[in-house]
Amino acid sequence: MRPSEATDHPAGEPPPGVHHSPARARAADRPPGADPGDPRAIDADVAGAVGRVLDRLLAERVATARGLDPGFARDLAERVARFTLDGGRRSRSRFVWWALRACGGPDAARADAALHLGAALELIQTCALVHDDVMDGSRLRRGRPSLHADIAAQYGGAAPDPRTARFGESAGILAGDLALAWADDMVTDTCVDRLDADTSRRVREIWRAMRTEMVAGQYLDVRGRLAPAPSPAHAMRAACLKSALYSVERPLALGAALARADAATTRELCAAGRCAGIAFQLRDDLQDVFGDPRRTGKPGGGDIRAGKPTYLVAVAEARAEGAGDRTAATVLRRSLGRADLSERDQAEVRDVLVGTGARAAVEARIDTLVLRGTRHLDSASLAPEGRDALLALLRTVAGAPPVPRPADGPPPGSGDGAPVPLLLSVVSEGAAQ
Template sequence: MRPTQAKEHHVAEPPPFPRLVPVPGPPAREHPDGATGGAGSGAAREALPPDAGDLRAVDADVPAAVGRVLDQVLADRLARARAADPLFAADLACRVADFTRAGGKRARAQLLWWSLRACGGGQESLAPALRIGAALELLQTCALVHDDVMDAAVRRRGGPALHAALRDRYAGSAPPGRLGRFGDAAGILAGDLALAWADDLVAETPVGPAAAPLVRRLWSDMRTEMVAGQYLDVQGQLTASYSLARALRAACLKSALYSVERPLALGAALAGADGATTRALRSAGRCVGVAFQLRDDLNDVFGDPRRTGRSCGSDIREGKPTSLIALALARAEAAGDRRALTVLHRSLGDAGLTPEGLDEVREVLVATGAPAAVEERIGRLVARGLAHLDGVPLAPEGRDPLLGLLRRTAQGAPPATRPYPPADGHPGTAPADGHPGTAPAEGRSGAAAAHGHSGTATAGEAGRAAEGAGRADDRIGAGAGPVVGRFAAAPAASAPVTSAAAAVVTAVSATASAGLEDGR
């Protein structure tokens, strides 16, 4: 037995959920096209493809192995869709299947796999890991298709977004307004279908009785967290609530948990990892996951579309309350930089923002120092995330691939040349030493409102903020680890800065960090 496996888990058992094991189903029913349906039947119940059933083969190319399982599962789902209705299958189900097959790096499935291997999972865990990895890809299809509808995005992965393709399929058959509503409705249904297929796949996957309740609980929580994070995103757009605390909370829910932490926890659960190992993986995943979202925020504004696969500035045009924007507003407010505040408030939510207008936004963002601070924090989060795994007895066949994957996940697709200077060492800027055990002063304080455009601080508020920010060194590494720390503390150099204003920005950031650190 591997060091990270244990017969008894040292964590509280979650509430009981239906066991993820095969159960007798009703008699198979004949479909008009000859396919059979019902529980326990169809390709989804068959053995894995022959070339996906060997550990070493999967280790050599995890995305390909997951892709083969997806091909098998989707063939079964499409047969059922055709049996239900040929038009529905051709218009909707086939597009969902094609979108899922065309997925990129299968990052979530890879995280699950290498977590499982690092926790000593062997041949008995191979089939459940690949099938749940395939389910994660379907869940990602749901998230992306719905996201494109909510953002009114017309392109995805270098081609038309799914809802836009459906709208264009019927171009000329109805007025533009009706066509737009049809496309949005069809996109919602397509995402729902992907979610249903993902849930079906998890429910049909044989998992041992010890792991099944935990796997089901993790899957359930992940779906809820994904929706919660997306709701915070759209609600923040509506209310123009550019709060650093809220932006980080949304990033934690919709990226850190869904994209990294939960896949790692699923792999650990399937491998039967002990409680200490699982907690270390989750803490590492949360740090890396937030770094992943911070990188995404930077790439939306500064990234090269040829490398990121999407156009620049969509977050600005949609008025999304990202951490980068919230931090820039907080710094500009603290520094009294009225030009930066004017440009940002004027541009956020402007769907018609021109390339020249976006360039002006980039200019004022750089002037606040926010991009450099975010860049620096990404490095610190990755270092801290990997430090959570120091001393954890991970299996050698999985440890190095997992650590490398975590690094690549956080770095994403950075710009070819960084378009902003590094942090310049203003008082309050976190040191850029990247030492995993070094932490900026962080803590929780009620001295500042959790909004980037809070009012001027009094001397008393500044003192309380500084005191609160200095109390948190002993919190570093606890739970999932802090997320932002004092990377907000150095305001723009283009305007005079009072110590009170700088302390307020520090307190805003520290409050956000504390909430994420303890899982709130």
């Protein structure tokens, strides 16, 4: 969305600061010609349906911001709106939707609520990414300047460089806060206008837990940079809290709550989501070091330069220490946290990650997590079309190729034995790498 699209006032719409009625809001969010009672109208393009919700709601928020101060609207509100509308695959929104569909929903009101909760998740993702870039000192995101770097560049001639850089970081923090505030507003409005009391309570509980988990995970990530050699168990716990829960498990829980799913179904869905979410983070760690920056949209080796205690690096350090490989340990020790790491230095780190077997161990862990996630999904009582869509989405997020299901025989992973508490099992196995 261009900045003008966020601030122009369409004919027939209420003036800035005056909100649509819930009934009108629901009508505005539907695809043209869609039957509001037919969820199949949304199935074909969940991301597009959520995008339409975001487009309208963010236009309202930006218009309100312009009424407060044009500079605030231009510098922060419009940037938050553009960042949210222009990026990502809307995977969190799709998890909400397909969990709702797999659990037997929805009617028109719950379909509408799912789209609005999906929009809120896209905003909280904006908050997380913008804050993450500030904390990491990352100047690129999605192939473009990160939000705080873009603001600093806008005011590059207004003050000496250190002051301008600090201003950009401060503005980035405020932009992330604004995105979080808007996300909370959307959840509150959805609970009040679209949900019964019991469903509203369940949604609020999940949302509250998710926000705290995100902060805890980010804190573990930052604190881990002070440790000389964070353990694989610590790295896995941080990955779970920082990424897996809010990226997959909590969105699935929100969809299940909207559908009023029973406890057993919700439990299996959440377990599948946690497996896929951790696999997603492990895959992201691999991509940061071994991926093509032209595809990832950010410079390679950013986690190494920032000194992030990823599971990949933690496994390499543990293996180097266990094997008495001082050369590998020295390469990792001198490379982590070096902002000026050269391409040659990065190549040395990649060689260590391969040579210690850390890369292969992480790939194997991802495969195991995908298998477990499939098993948990197969254990849940789900509507077939929603279940199949969820399986495809979970595999995509984990970076696994689609696998056709056999025509007969047991579901994949069904012979692996009884489920175990997921986080504990993953952490304990990670510590043994």
